[in-house]
Amino acid sequence: MDDTLDTPHAPAQPASPVAEPRARPGSFPGPQHPWRRPAGALARWKKRLGEAKATWPLTTIDELIATDGHVQKLAGLIQERYGLSHEAAELQAGRFLGRGGAT
Template sequence: MNTDIFQGKWKQIKGRAREAWGALTDDDLDKAEGDREQLVGLIQERYGKAREDAEREVDEFLAKFR
């Protein structure tokens, strides 16, 4: 998903992201503000995942919104 589209749809995506990654707080998602890299970093931090794994999860998640 294009970065501009991701940021534009962030409010819609945010609720589903909270469902997908329950350890992320609303404050975490507000900090991400539609920034894919920040979302990846938050998933890494909260779940102790490798960067590649977190990126793959985010990409798979975002593919649902195309």
């Protein structure tokens, strides 16, 4: 008889306790990602909340704060509240934020 069949197998090596490095949530390579904004953009947005509320009175200040001044988030809110097309809402948000509708 072959003795190798009765020999217990060596236990598998446990996974290394050091995990592979992962990108931080919310970090994206390259400067052109749509969620990236220039430094100070959030502070400028917070200063313009009253103006945004006057521009879109069907929104609440809390909803506007939650958009953080992101074109896509603001456009989604405008689209939802005013029943606009995505393109029209994005154009309004982009113009308001000084981006000419670009995302």
